[in-house]
Amino acid sequence: MGDAFGVLLRSHRLRRRLTQEALAERAGISSRSVAELERGRGRSPRPRSLEQLATALDLDGEEREEFIAAGHTLFWASRAGRTDRDPAGESVPDAGSTCRQLPADAPDFVGRDDELALLASVLDPGNDNARLAVLSGPPGVGKTALAVHAGHRFASWFPDGQLYAALRGGTADPVDPAEVLAQWLRALGVDGSALPVGVDARAALFRDRLAVQRVLLVVDDAGGYRQVEQLLPAKGVAMMVTSRLPLTGLPGVTSIDLRPLSGPTAVRLLSQVAGEERVRAEPAAAVELVSACGGLPLAVRIAGARLAARPHWSVEALNERLADERRRLNELRHGDLAVRPGLHLAHEGLTPTAARAFALLGELGVPSFPEWAVAALLGVDPAAGTAVLEELLDARLLEALGSDRAGQPRYRFHDITRLYARERREAAIPQSEWTAALARAATGWLALARHAQDHLDCLRFHLDDRDHPAAVTDQRAATAVADRPVEWFEAEREALAVLVSACAEADLAATARCLAGCSADFYELRGYYDDWRRAVSAAQAACRRAGDRAGEATMLRGLGSCLIELDDPKAAMSALNAARTLAEEIGDLAGVALAGKEIGFMLSLIGRVQEAEAELRTAAERLGQADLPLARALALTSLGFVLRERGDTAEAVDVITSALSIARSCGARFTEAYALRGLSGALRACDRPRQAQAAAREAAAIFEQVGDLIGTAQSLRVLGEALAHEPHRLEEVQQALTAAAALFREQGHRWGLALTELSLGEIEARQGNPQAAARLRRSLRYWVDEQVPALQARTLVALADAGEQQGDPAARELLMQAYQIYQALEAPAAAELARRLGMQEGAAPTT
Numbered sequence: 001m002g003d004a005f006g007v008l009l010r011s012h013r014l015r016r017r018l019t020q021e022a023l024a025e026r027a028g029i030s031s032r033s034v035a036e037l038e039r040g041r042g043r044s045p046r047p048r049s050l051e052q053l054a055t056a057l058d059l060d061g062e063e064r065e066e067f068i069a070a071g072h073t074l075f076w077a078s079r080a081g082r083t084d085r086d087p088a089g090e091s092v093p094d095a096g097s098t099c100r101q102l103p104a105d106a107p108d109f110v111g112r113d114d115e116l117a118l119l120a121s122v123l124d125p126g127n128d129n130a131r132l133a134v135l136s137g138p139p140g141v142g143k144t145a146l147a148v149h150a151g152h153r154f155a156s157w158f159p160d161g162q163l164y165a166a167l168r169g170g171t172a173d174p175v176d177p178a179e180v181l182a183q184w185l186r187a188l189g190v191d192g193s194a195l196p197v198g199v200d201a202r203a204a205l206f207r208d209r210l211a212v213q214r215v216l217l218v219v220d221d222a223g224g225y226r227q228v229e230q231l232l233p234a235k236g237v238a239m240m241v242t243s244r245l246p247l248t249g250l251p252g253v254t255s256i257d258l259r260p261l262s263g264p265t266a267v268r269l270l271s272q273v274a275g276e277e278r279v280r281a282e283p284a285a286a287v288e289l290v291s292a293c294g295g296l297p298l299a300v301r302i303a304g305a306r307l308a309a310r311p312h313w314s315v316e317a318l319n320e321r322l323a324d325e326r327r328r329l330n331e332l333r334h335g336d337l338a339v340r341p342g343l344h345l346a347h348e349g350l351t352p353t354a355a356r357a358f359a360l361l362g363e364l365g366v367p368s369f370p371e372w373a374v375a376a377l378l379g380v381d382p383a384a385g386t387a388v389l390e391e392l393l394d395a396r397l398l399e400a401l402g403s404d405r406a407g408q409p410r411y412r413f414h415d416i417t418r419l420y421a422r423e424r425r426e427a428a429i430p431q432s433e434w435t436a437a438l439a440r441a442a443t444g445w446l447a448l449a450r451h452a453q454d455h456l457d458c459l460r461f462h463l464d465d466r467d468h469p470a471a472v473t474d475q476r477a478a479t480a481v482a483d484r485p486v487e488w489f490e491a492e493r494e495a496l497a498v499l500v501s502a503c504a505e506a507d508l509a510a511t512a513r514c515l516a517g518c519s520a521d522f523y524e525l526r527g528y529y530d531d532w533r534r535a536v537s538a539a540q541a542a543c544r545r546a547g548d549r550a551g552e553a554t555m556l557r558g559l560g561s562c563l564i565e566l567d568d569p570k571a572a573m574s575a576l577n578a579a580r581t582l583a584e585e586i587g588d589l590a591g592v593a594l595a596g597k598e599i600g601f602m603l604s605l606i607g608r609v610q611e612a613e614a615e616l617r618t619a620a621e622r623l624g625q626a627d628l629p630l631a632r633a634l635a636l637t638s639l640g641f642v643l644r645e646r647g648d649t650a651e652a653v654d655v656i657t658s659a660l661s662i663a664r665s666c667g668a669r670f671t672e673a674y675a676l677r678g679l680s681g682a683l684r685a686c687d688r689p690r691q692a693q694a695a696a697r698e699a700a701a702i703f704e705q706v707g708d709l710i711g712t713a714q715s716l717r718v719l720g721e722a723l724a725h726e727p728h729r730l731e732e733v734q735q736a737l738t739a740a741a742a743l744f745r746e747q748g749h750r751w752g753l754a755l756t757e758l759s760l761g762e763i764e765a766r767q768g769n770p771q772a773a774a775r776l777r778r779s780l781r782y783w784v785d786e787q788v789p790a791l792q793a794r795t796l797v798a799l800a801d802a803g804e805q806q807g808d809p810a811a812r813e814l815l816m817q818a819y820q821i822y823q824a825l826e827a828p829a830a831a832e833l834a835r836r837l838g839m840q841e842g843a844a845p846t847t
Contacts, residue, residue: 006040026056046126099161108272111265130252137258139342140298169223260295273304362421372474404491458670463517504542593622607790673702713743
């Protein structure tokens with residue numbers, strides 16, 4: 001028998017043109033083993049080694065089956081002397097009485113390669129450890145399908161049969177283990193009249209009967225340990241259990257927790273069920289469809305079955321039906337296949353408090369949440385919230401994600417489960433109770449967001465209203481926030497966005513605007529401008545509906561500040577002017593001053609320096625009166641920039657130095673860095689490059705410490721410009737500006753990137769570098785598109801410099817265009833250009 005298998009192995013190897021060593025390496029076994037198998041020296045291959053050899057030889061179909069069957073025959077023949085009789089000398093049931101109780105395998109089963117490989121190692125007859133595996137996971141994830149598929153795939157390892165039992169552990173009528181043992185003992189040839197009465201006696205007889213059997217036990221839908229413990233066989237018998245729980249307490253168990261299918265694998269399953277050509281014709285729609293199913297095998301199978309039953313439907317047509325989340329579970333039903341029943345069974349097993357938490361969490365709609373949120377929604381103490389959370393995890397209605405960036409344990413729903421939870425909220429909890437629960441949870445997030453903001457050290461916009469109360473109730477969460485405020489905001493970023501919208505829709509306008517307001521400094525810090533805009537826009541609309549004019553004015557100001565960062569000066573000015581007008585109407589002098597500061601800053605960016613100076617001087621005075629020193633320091637820094645642009649460089653240094661003193665006296669690191677960066681530019685304009693460089697370096701270091709990558713990039717750009725005043729330091733200039741450009745690019749900050757390109761282009765133009773013109777034209781396109789005339793004119797001058805270096809006659813025309821822009825802006829640079837063009841200032845340019 002060994003000779004026959006050896007000949008078969010050798011013929012396949014030679015056909016593949018492999019040496020014994022090459023085959024051994026591909027199969028992950030020793031070359032000596034391959035040699036002995038080919039010589040038929042009585043050596044029998046283990047089942048797992050057979051699988052590895054078949055894969056290494058690229059065998060499939062009937063060839064693979066023939067090869068593995070021959071190997072299995074040899075394996076069991078080598079053990080025949082030890083396994084054909086039990087210890088009492090009784091005959092084991094012959095092949096004619098072999099039990100094959102497994103349900104039919106799914107012909108369209110896909111994926112789970114890693115799980116099948118792990119199951120193979122556990123169930124391998126040559127495995128000397130416990131041959132017990134538990135497949136766990138939420139409803140619909142495919143636990144039973146995998147167990148049945150594995151049972152059929154490895155059937156040749158179990159010539160004495162497979163015993164199967166469905167325990168219905170997730171139902172109100174679970175199967176008694178004693179009944180399962182009776183069923184199995186009868187299948188093994190025990191007469192009904194000989195069955196012992198008690199479960200312990202039946203279990204003992206069952207283990208005795210299996211002691212010499214090569215049998216696989218498959219136990220489906222176990223509710224917990226008690227249903228499984230008495231079914232555990234004697235050592236050496238293989239067993240698979242499916243359960244929502246991982247049952248890690250079973251002796252020697254290998255626990256395999258199943259996750260939803262990956263996108264490509266889910267599309268393969270859809271193709272198997274609905275038809276490959278049909279799915280291949282709409283690849284994007286197929287990806288969207290399996291995403292709507294959350295990769296849940298049961299949901300994907302139902303979607304595929306619906307498509308197969310309706311040939312006139314396109315995949316996109318089914319997507320349209322699934323688009324409405326509130327109807328999606330109704331659509332995920334076909335015949336007696338449905339997603340909802342499994343979730344319903346799990347929900348029915350919950351205590352009333354856990355069922356309430358399940359419904360509230362589903363309606364909350366956040367992508368994930370920390371532990372304390374459960375207690376906040378329920379209005380109970382943290383310990384009670386933790387107990388409910390554990391119950392939901394045990395029911396597999398929630399998934400633990402591990403710790404987030406701030407070190408908080410985090411949890412989430414599967415998308416389909418969340419839809420069911422929302423249904424339960426609508427069915428069981430009145431709207432008024434839901435609104436109260438939302439207010440509790442959102443206030444909890446607000447309290448922690450304020451705690452995080454206080455530790456960010458980058459207060460700039462003053463958009464939160466601290467008169468709206470919010471107290472921290474979980475001190476463990478507060479500690480995590482204080483230690484890692486940026487990481488906390490990153491971890492809660494998506495949740496905060498959902499909460500602002502939810503509060504706005506629920507007419508909790510004050511909470512919505514406070515959440516949006518205290519998150520704005522973080523959004524600016526990390527460059528999350530779209531998040532910022534959505535939050536303040538939703539909160540502003542809620543405030544308008546609620547008649548909260550102060551809140552509306554504050555959110556309008558926040559929107560204007562955000563639009564400045566989004567390079568939309570026209571919309572920014574509109575929002576800021578509206579904010580100031582509304583603040584004036586309600587007598588909010590601090591709001592008027594803060595809006596004026598932002599208006600002055602916007603005017604300075606677009607080159608309207610005279611208007612900017614007037615706005616900023618007034619804002620700085622009013623902010624001092626309103627006792628907002630940090631806002632005043634920011635206004636003074638912007639004023640210094642305007643003075644520098646007007647040519648009043650000495651005053652610019654003095655004004656920004658006073659801003660720096662305010663920041664340092666308050667211990668405000670962000671404001672200190674902001675002032676240092678402005679001071680660097682003013683010192684450079686005063687021809688004090690070394691001091692300018694020192695200020696820029698210090699600013700970059702502080703911005704990096706507080707986590708402001710855009711601020712860091714802006715400071716590196718300013719450093720590069722300061723270094724450029726010393727020709728022998730051009731390599732350092734290049735390094736600083738290249739680093740700035742990389743940071744701007746990573747953060748998607750187009751304004752900063754275009755400004756850095758302009759700085760690099762100016763330096764290259766002075767050096768006569770031919771690449772300067774191309775770089776400057778890229779920058780010019782941006783300033784033209786964004787309608788920023790001051791920087792457009794500056795770029796035109798640099799392009800003219802580059803043209804003059806190359807002898808381009810068009811250089812003068814570029815200078816004239818720049819002169820016209822500066823003249824319209826009434827900028828001091830117009831006088832310098834007039835002298836350069838050999839004309840009187842104010843004269844109409846001529847070619």
